[in-house]
Amino acid sequence: MKLLEERIRKDGIVKPGNILKVDSFLNHQMDVKLFREMGKEWKRLFKDEGINKILTIEASGIGIACVVAEEFDVPVVFAKKTQSLNIDGDVYSSKVVSFTKKKEYDIMVSKKYLSPEDRVLIIDDFLANGCAADGLSELIQESGATLVGIGIAIEKGFQTGGKNLREKGIHLESLAIVESMDDTTGEIVFREQ
């Protein structure tokens, strides 16, 4: 998606350790107009899939997912990262290793909000090693729901997550795929799509 690639080139900052900071528009400050355009693009890409639920993970996926969900006219469910007193014990859960935070955590979704009738689109801001997507996929599988596809804003194409998901036959649509980036020049190369 050209609009997103241009925005990443304009406002993304490449940091040592393959970190791409896009917190001025994607995951700290959030440009909801951009999210709307991203939502329309995913709607185009997944339009005939009968999606009736969007699943994401707290925190930075939630804003994108809510705007996208309006395009599909469906509710969002977000997986929570820690047990809170406000969640029933009756949950699906799996484990995720965070690339940016370098730690393992549990994610969970109440059993009330995923069921075998659900056709689910996962939405998230980043795909790197794919652990969050794998964790969310496990929750869907546990529930008996159908994983229709995964929509990612920015895929790090030089990491293994996207390749692994595509090899499993999962319909993955990343709106921008970074092939390489250079923290000395700031150059970002995108994969042609």
Place this chain on the structure above:
Amino acid sequence: MKLLEERIRKDGIVKPGNILKVDSFLNHQMDVKLFREMGKEWKRLFKDEGINKILTIEASGIGIACVVAEEFDVPVVFAKKTQSLNIDGDVYSSKVVSFTKKKEYDIMVSKKYLSPEDRVLIIDDFLANGCAADGLSELIQESGATLVGIGIAIEKGFQTGGKNLREKGIHLESLAIVESMDDTTGEIVFREQ
């Protein structure tokens, strides 16, 4: 806001300890159509305030804030609860005590995303003792930005947060104010507004 009150009556669950579970539509599964109507209502209530930024706090405020932000045509900034490698050290920070999680945590916003020119509307899902609102207000004050008002989905009117904010002269608009609730009968009484 009648629509929200009716939804709370229909789908909210009163639990012992003054806990109101609304996770089927507000803060686990999220009804974005309802969020849109809430956004229109806050737009009506804050329409002449020159708001140029929405501030919320992860995680459950983000979805509401993003939909509301589209009504105002402004970006959202969400305060983060823990230090992540993806955030610069250059942040405004304050402390919050969570009512539901019964613990204290730090919140922070990058200095890049709040500045003296900003006229900020805080949006959050719940107001109880007001600690999250106080913490967000502190971030705004630190930055030199102007706190224009606070929009809350559900205020627990029997706790002190709303009263304290109103006494400080802060323009607070809670779309539903719960005066009392009974975990044996499930009855919820709303304040007339």
